Amino acid sequence: MEKAKISASQLFILMVLFELGTSLLLPIAMDTKQDAWLAILLGMVFSFVLFLIYHKLYSYYPDLLPTEYMQKILGKAMGTVLAFLYILYFIYDVARVLRDIGEMLLTFAYPDTPLFIASALLILVTIYMVRKGIEVIARSGEILFVFMYILAFTGFILIVCSGLIDFTNLQPVLEEGILPILKVIFSQILYFPFGEAIVFTMILPYLNNPKKAKVTMLCATGLSGINLVITMLINISVLGVDLTARSQFPLLSTVQSIQVADFLERLDVFFMLALVIGGFCKISILFYAAVIGTANLFKIKSPSRLSYPLGLIILFMSMTISSNFQEHLHEGIGIEMFALHIPLLAIIPPLLLLIAFLKNRKKQRE
Template sequence: MEKANINALQLFFLMLLFELGSAILVPLATGAKQDAWIAILLGMFTSFILLLVYNKLYLYYPNLLPTEYMQKIMGKVTGKLFAFMYILYFIYAAARVLRDFGEMLLTFAYPETPLFIANALLLMVVIYLVSKGIEVMGRSAQLLFFLMYVLAISGFVLVICSGLIDFKNLQPTLEEGLLPILKVVFTEILYFPFGESIVFIMILPYLNNPKKAKMTMLCANGLTGINLAIVMIINISVSGVGLTERSYFPLLTTIQSIQVAGFLERLDVYFMIALVVGGFFKIGLFFYAAVVGTANLFKIKSPLQLPYYLGILTLFYSIILSRNFMEHLYEGIIIDPFFLQIPLFIVIPFLLLTVAFLKNRKRENKYKV
């Protein structure tokens, strides 16, 4: 671990920017149609259980990275295997989010630019930030959070002023009952974006006050869910269910529809700034977790060059992980939840917590005797 500390407020900003990240960019919970906002809120409340599991593991071993305490809980061989699986996932997730934002930049701003160049430029900034450490990332989040929210609030006001919102697009509520909503919650929303907060098990050991971890994470998760629900309400109210489902980037489609007083229009570049800020922190935190986990697991004594090596791997993987954006979305929505996210977000953490609980209870009983 680097010798660094972040406070609870910085953790809150990091988590909020991370979870909003690519979630405000891509179609979210569209399987629930006009009830997408309900699915998001239910997914948010369900994800509190996961956060409590991650926090409890952290409190058992507050001064250790997961790559270390997994070995204490499961033994060296199994623990190292689990730790290596998470490192691979963090690299994979960083590459996926990098691909998301590279595709967005090409679609709306640089259609003639090769994807490799767009991804490389984004990743260069991420590598620089990660090399500066978690304290700098925390301070950067604290600063850029306010910029992002100023842009978000002004955008909300402009959408209202443009007269685009039609709440009839949100009706009828619960048209097909609660079952389709629950299906979306447990096959999509629980894992993306809320379950991805598993990355913060690599960040929590740097928190200067462990007692504030639980409330900070729950509050950040709650505010994220409310924000995403509002975004989906606006998207569906403006574009309708059909267009929101078909659009690769529904929020930007909504923003492009804004026209106020006959002259204020084409504001997509203005709001792309907010999207890039969120994506920047999401890529950065996944990448940071991969770098710190790799350095710790393999006992690398001089990890200064490690971000560059892993950066090259992440960059090339972001290009080759799918042939086109449609395939990229299909993998993220259909394949990832069952083969990656359920085992890594739910099964392994619950297993670790169960074994850690039994070991700690046995130790406590021993001391009582």
């Protein structure tokens, strides 16, 4: 492990930025139509159970990375294989987020720029951040957090002043009952964006006060969940259900609608900065987890050496992951959700916790 420590407030900020990340960008939970905000809210509540499981595992092994305690729980061979699977998952997830941000930049700001160039520039900055370590990532997050919330608050005021909000777009509530909402929660929202924060199990051992880990994780998830609920309420109120569902990036479409006093308009580039900040922080944290996990698993003494080769792998994976953005979204909602998110985020951690609990109880008896 890197010899570094971060505070509970820094962990809180990183988790909020991570969970907002690309979830602000994409039309999540739109299968529930105007009840998407309710699906996000309930998904946040259910995600608390996952975070309590992740925290309990951490409490059994507070000084070990998951790549280490998986080997203690399952044995050397099975633990190594499972740890390697999680590292591959982090790498794949970084590639997906990088593709999301690259596509957004090309769609709204740089239509004539090759996707490779936009993604390469972003991954180069991320490599520099990861080489500097978790303390630099955390301090950068503190600065970007303030900047992002200034932009968000300004955007909210401008949307309200524009008179764009129409709350009738949110009616009727629960038109098709609670079952469609529960289906979306347990097939999508529980894992993206909330369950993805399993990556912070790789960062919890760096916390300088382990007793604050549980409260920090739950509070960060609560704040990011409320922010996502407000964002979805605004998107549907301004754009309507159909346009929000059809739009590749609903929040930017909403911001494009802002027009105050016939002169303050076309602010999408200004608020695109907030989305880039969230995506950049998410990429940095996932990338750091992949680097530190690989170094730990394969006993590499200098983790920073891995940043360049892993960065190249992530860059080319993001380019080849799908042929177009629609195929990319389809893979994320369908294939990735059931093949990766559900087993790695919701099935394996409770099983690990059960085995760790039984082993710990056996030690206490002895």
